[in-house]
Amino acid sequence: MTGASQRDLSILLSQRGGAVPRYTSYPTAPHFEAGIGPQMQDALFGSLDDATPVSVYLHIPFCDRLCWFCGCNTKHTLKYEPVHTYVEALLAEIAALGDRLGFRPVAGQIHFGGGSPSILSAEDMGRLGAALRRSFHVTEQTEISVEIDPSDVTDDTLRGLHELGVTRASVGVQDFDPLVQKAINRPQSLEQTRDVIAAMRAAGVGSVNIDALYGLPLQTRARLMRTIEQVISLQPDRIALFGYAHVPWVKKHQKMIKDEHLPDMHERFQQALAAGAALVAAGYDAIGIDHFARPDDGLAVAARTGHLRRNFQGYTTDQCRALIPLGASSIGAFDGGYVQNIVATGQYQDAVHAARSTASKGYRMSEDDRIRAHMIERLMCDFRIGFEALEARFGAAAEPYINEALAIAEADEDYICGADIDGFFVPEDARPFARLVAARFDAHLHESDFRYSKAV
Template structure:
């Protein structure tokens, strides 16, 4: 490793949030309840746009690397019962949303949404369309596990209007897969992509991980080359987040087999260079897309956004999460649904909002949230835009940015256009964004490695 990279790794060694929100979820409190959230939802007006996230918190196998809210089940009965509660929540929330608000994006996440039976996929989509007003060109994406899929499910996904298939791949090396309990062959993955494209799905995303146990530059290189042969439209290259204090099943992963910080950085750099050489545009800290993909276009036009699903070109005014543990974002603040599925079901079936915690935004939160999002998306922010949006509230943050640039001239600059990272600091955008986070270090939040 080059000495400068080693120096930067040491400088930015502190674990920091992924900044899919600001303030981040560890700072949500019970002060936000269903009454607060109902008022926020009711404030959405005709003409505004809405993004929906639907959480299916079940898997038929437990991947040991996963940090998502999910439950392992080999029976379908719990899933069927959960869907009935979910439909009740959809009806409750949908009744609160002004009929003139259009849904422009929908994402099904998990867990494994593709565990749903074909008829339940159609039924869930019918319920959503019955209670929300979907734009004709709404983007509909679904996270997929190739081990769940068959011809009937492929057909159902096409029938619900799917526009983007998102496949978790992680790594194709057999030793790595066994160690993380995620067996999935290249042939399975290729078959899913072919089936989706045969049904007219115009966009395919694949997720890769670096920093996995027993992963090496050689194994990761083979995985990247295999994925490139399938030519997905988008790729995410995430660093494995080892958080066994939060996800106990990660204790099944041998820590001694995990790459150290320098090895992780070298894996990330090698994979990113391979993707760039293959014609993929680097987007933010961990995404790549072909030049004509809408995410790449949004990045070039400085319209890229970041939310709980990561990087997106979704410009909706609000995001509402449906299902256990899902998180929502409205102009007034954030809230999270009850994570425990049993309690979530009780709340949903009672016709009440399943809110368990959240946070209302101060004006300082909004300023800092905008700056953090811009650093994560564009590696900097415009001082003029910040002043235009937030007037005098922007000045303290601008002063902080100016001072940081003065102290770290090799990493960033502050000029009449605003604050901008130098290229060598791009991989450390999370850590630079963290300097504007006034909540960091307060409370019990613990975070994963920044690289």
């Protein structure tokens, strides 16, 4: 670390490595306000036109297994009926959106997240695809991505993915070690994962991402490194390496994970470093705080050319100015702010069928929010805020923020940020602490008593 010893790092981890947001948005979701969702949804839809590409996010909040580590918004179901009922509501929401707009916005990216969208039958994937094509202009360039739990994938799933025209699959691995898998209630073999990836590629899915986790119960560096080797052997185009977020006060099933089985903060940090180094040694580019991509992958290209973006799904190549949320709990974004759909699936379904607004919470951005959001996004993507670019974007309004950045760099005693004539930066060896640096620009951080997960 620039000028910093291991001892500095140790102090930083124990004193400051506490809880801060992951900054997939700014302000973060706990600051969204109840009640203004419908207003913000109107504003989002009012901002669209038929020439500017949009992104679409569909949330599928169902899984046929319940992993104890899971922090996602999902429900366990062994029956397909609730999924089918939910798909009916999604279809109605997509059709209502098309009727309301009266034109078909160009879809730049369509992402199915969850939960496990791979739980959908081929028939329902086909119906959703057809509905999306009626309400959006889906082109050859549209990226269609789907989150996959390999344990779901059957021939029917593969048919559905092919019909939907899926271009990218994101496959959950987490860890291949049997002891770790037992501690998180997620059995999944390397062979099964390899077969699913091969079958998806054969079905036309061009790009594959793998999710892996560090900081899991009973995970050691040796076990994690073995998993990373196995992940590399699967030759994914991208890898997301997340730190396990242990928030049992929000996700009750995480109480099944024993505190004494969790690696401490220093071990988590060493795990992240070792896994990241192995991926880089295998030829992957490190992207932002937790992604890795083959140098020829779009994400790596975006990172090299300053076009990397960060949204609710993490790092993305998505350049669209608006993100349209579909389904329970999904969050949309546009210049004016954020809007979140009703979280409870039953209430969401009732709202759709009664032709009421599906939106609940929202957030209207101020000019201050917009400038800070941009600075935090550039920090999380590039580890740098260029002063000239900030002035070019915000004009004279940028000046106080440049002064604030200089003051933050000046006050830093942890060697995790600095400033030069061109801008504010996080030194290369302090990149794991980017969330802590971003938090110093967060004007809302102390407004909410929400407890975030560990920053490292």
